[in-house]
């Protein structure tokens with residue numbers, strides 16, 4: 001298992017493969033909502049298995065917003081999601097971000113809390129799914 005920072009240009013097919021399955025097929029998120037045009041300007045993280053097949057991905061936008069964190073169903077519960085999140089947070093830290101944030105699906109909030117994120121505000125609907133804003137302050141690593 002390798003988790004690396006990639007550009008959207010070089011890893012686009014791997015990223016599309018994972019997100020189309022997880023958000024498109026599994027969660028029924030509309031294509032135009034998932035593919036919002038913000039990928040090329042984002043830092044992307046991709047997890048690949050021993051045969052170079054993509055199994056997970058995520059991104060961080062220039063304003064420090066982390067999102068689209070996804071792991072193929074059969075690969076979940078093995079720490080891949082946490083590892084990708086950690087790599088994105090470390091990258092933000094190296095780039096001098098004071099804070100990163102995300103809109104977590106409510107069911108996944110405890111997943112982000114394990115990596116130092118805290119809930120921030122009320123729940124809201126995004127793509128028809130309940131979300132909550134969560135932030136992580138870099139000075140508190």
Ligand SMILES: CC(C)(COP(=O)(O)OP(=O)(O)OC[C@H]1O[C@@H](n2cnc3c(N)ncnc32)[C@H](O)[C@@H]1OP(=O)(O)O)[C@@H](O)C(=O)NCCC(=O)NCCS
Nearest residue numbers: 069070071076077078079080081082104105107108110111
């Ligand atoms: C959320 C997701 C990325 C987590 O990836 P993963 O590789 O399974 O996560 P990890 O194995 O690194 O999990 C680490 C910990 O978080 C917990 N966890 C994982 N998913 C969770 C969830 N949905 N709710 C609560 N806890 C969760 C795990 O139990 C594990 O706990 P442990 O360390 O005490 O055993 C993955 O479940 C996924 O792709 N879900 C569908 C897409 C999605 O909902 N993305 C989140 C958008 S906000």
